[in-house]
Amino acid sequence: MQAETGFHLILYLNSGQDDIMLRSMREGAKSPIMKLFLLFLAAGFALWGVGDLSGGFLSGGNNAVSAGDRKVGIEEAANEFERSRRVTGRGLNVGEAIQAGLLNEVIGSLARETLFGAEADRLGVTVTRDMKRDSIASDPQFKDELGQFAEGRFLQTLRSSGFTEESYLEKLSSALEVTQIIGPITDGGIFATATATQVSAYQLEQRQASYLTFTPAPENISAPQDSTLSSWFTERQSQYDVPDLRSFDVIFLSADRIQNTITPREEDIVSSFEIRRDDFVTPERRAVRQMVFDTEEEARAALSDVTSGTAFNDVASARLNWTEGDVTLGIVRREELADELAEAAFDAEIGKAFGPISSAFGYHIAMIDSIEAASDVSLDDVRPAIIAALQSEQAIDLIYDHVTKIEDAFGTGASLSEAAALIGTSVIRISDIDRNGLTIDGGIYQVEDANDLTSDTLFLGQAWALEIDEMSTVIESVDDSFFVIQPTNETASRTRPLNEVKVRAIADWTTEQAFIAAITSATEAMARGDDGFADSILTEPFSRSGAGLDHSASSLMAAAAFGQKKGEIQLVETGRDVVVIRTDEIMRADDKEAEEFAVRLLDGFNDLVRNDIASAMALSLSETHKLEVNAAPVQQALIGSLGQ
Template identity: 30%
Template structure:
């Protein structure tokens, strides 16, 4: 049981280790950022590393922009402070600096193979086929303002930090008493009997009067509102559009295919298990027993005292050269003779073969032609963007600049914060939404955005010429919606009142089973659940899983919800709370 508590404490122990690491910097020196040291440009000092205001401001700006893209609205600095973003950024920068100081003192190095693996496996640099795409790599670097050398240097530092953290956490041992208590808290399980009252079962709620409808209408929010719409002028400098102006010869396509043929081909893969033995004699004895008919797995366990090592599905390049040569000559379900490699003596078996495929030029001709054209177009679009900026700097409007450079300036008469028209359709012909929406939403009426580059290599600029504010739809137009909102509120109120009354009967001495029988309800039971259970097959609600740990055995409680799959309503009336799974009240 000792392993489970240790795993649960991984984050806790990591935090403790970093706290000790911070204390150790009392010797190395970590600047007091709150007291002020007279160095106006230093936010913090860690050993010989200074975190400058400029660096902090840049990283903070990047984090705010990243959060804004995820939320679809540009955060102000006050909102960023409310989210705790400045403190998070500073803590992250200090932690990085501490790890960098420590890795430097330990003389840690990163191999070329580690760097190559980091680069090829980074999903940000992979194309549609899941393979490394150099054009995408170049676009990401340009978008983030980094050189290739700068990226590789930063990646190397990241690898060293990861190794250092892994070394510290792997070696950590928590006090047994603390581990046991936390393990018990997390793994304690309880079972609850419950009744479910569905809101929808309370059908007879009557009809609302005028005052009730007006109350619901006045308190309702976004569901009865029309969104705000902006009227904008937009210019997009598109790589895909520019690529149409480039003609790529067949010779260039063929040359690119030959140099990248492996990228489009699928290597043969084999499912391999092996035993590694100390010497040739032991390997030969094992191979002989298997060739005489012994089962591979049984023979390996008998010879080594442990099961074979399952290498899984591997390509030729995944194995040492000596082992790969033998393994990839085997037929299915055959075993190799003893093989010597720098790792020892091997006996391996192949249990499955996945044939590879060799790509042909015809299969990839159009794709390569497009990629080559877009690679050429990227430089063209960058040049066009620079000239566009220069034209704007000379006093031209975006329409005038577009006309001079033979580009199109579009007028979008109405676009909301999610880039949709009043009809609800997504506005067509927009650049990448993740980059476009924050710019759209933070640009005020009468202002022009900066020329912005997207991750795809496109550029865009917009000007907001007008705005129609958000407004509540007239009551007459949304009366049916308001009536439905009133009905749901009444159903939730009746369900809660009924559940409270049933709970009082149980507290008065009736059993839950007797109440269920009298009311025609089904008595149900959860599976044994922890405080953190959220599987709907085991519990009707994550909130129920938590709540049954707040009461003693034999006590009764109620839990309300509307049945919508969401998390909200905390702190509000039970009848209006929105829980994840219940469609009524459980007790």
């Protein structure tokens, strides 16, 4: 069994669940390793059916997670949350990241990792230094243009992903333990290579086409005669029926709506700045070059060459066949290096080679090329960011205080308006919306204070489930918002006569006639064959999805072009205009590109199945090793660090 296979396997285990992570977090994770690591995080608590861990799943004592003899302490879990937040949740403060579910995801990842670690202990599974080294060295993400492992590229990738060498190696050890546990079940291909090859060739096909656009022009259509409009309306009268409509009184509480009304106290701003200072300061950074040898003797010989006057890069080239890119680590912070190397590198003088330093990769000889001194920030530099963070956190607290107050008020028989006055807000009136939150004519309800509500399916469901004048309980919605609703009136559906909707009917009739005219012109162009395409636009090659096709209706046009033979023509109604498209060229997939894509597809297909196997096994292991999870003290530690 090859170690690298297991490493990729565990990181892909939850590829089917990556929609759990926030889009804002995905945007912060650009590097290949972090993209994979996010999939590992995404195991979450869906595996055990646990959604909210604020009260703890099971008591873990002084630990966040425990299974068998493996344990994750509260501080360790909090540090993992912070690392993940800074890398994957850029722009989110601690409170926002917790609300977004990152803590649950991190604890879920640690729980899964701990479970397989406990099983590895039971089975006597071990991970050797050679296994880790082989896995890293064979990973294509860490190889240079010549296909050789480049430690500089490796460390740069880890750095951009928030890992140190030490923390990455710990994760890799866990991954390799899982490899050895589930490998016998999942080794070997599950999907046939031929299947992946066929799918690859199909997906990578391209088309080139010519098209004509016919845009409807309602302004060129004359107004209809009354008799024409009447006849047209009679056939479509049901489209103008008034649906059942209701009006409501609502108390709506939202942290977003009140955030900007909060003015944090100066002492809170100062305290928060001191606590969060590390988020804003820039620590000392050093430009480092290094070379790494298998033995201490080789490293000492290289150091001797450098101290004797041979250029550092020349020694690396002669002894290791390393390029300048391989040698260069870039500008790094202390915490981005393994402890052994960091201590020596940040004590070293500029331009003086030092070493050997022993690490998991071998024996390092390094040199510092430049030093960027640490830079601090003043409160005034970051005051707006501190205030915004405090406003967000305090708004959430205030909303929950308001909820408690109005619930108590309702318990004493207060009316909706009395409860609203108690917390200094007003009752919102929503008038005449249907079950979908739309107006009498099917438009979006345009009232600023109610826009979020009338598009909320939970709100609409409650709004139409209550009896008239019946008041709901306080209902929690999304993004720290709550509402209380009381239907006040209902109007039954009815049919409307033409004179009530005449303006709308004329506009609809005119639009329809303009489309008919555009379709007629398009059909005539199709009938003229090549002559009809004299003024057509020739596209660039495009894919089945429409990628490469510069048009707002690219997916519809691509579907038409791929659905017909070369030289055939099809009419496409896009909803805005009418397009006539002719397929001019059918471009088969490049053999090499198709082969490479087929390999990725095959890995993806197989990993999806492996994910199911691993999830089922983890569920069983949670009982075998008596999994205990306690996220509450981790959250308390994180919130406590903010002075809340």
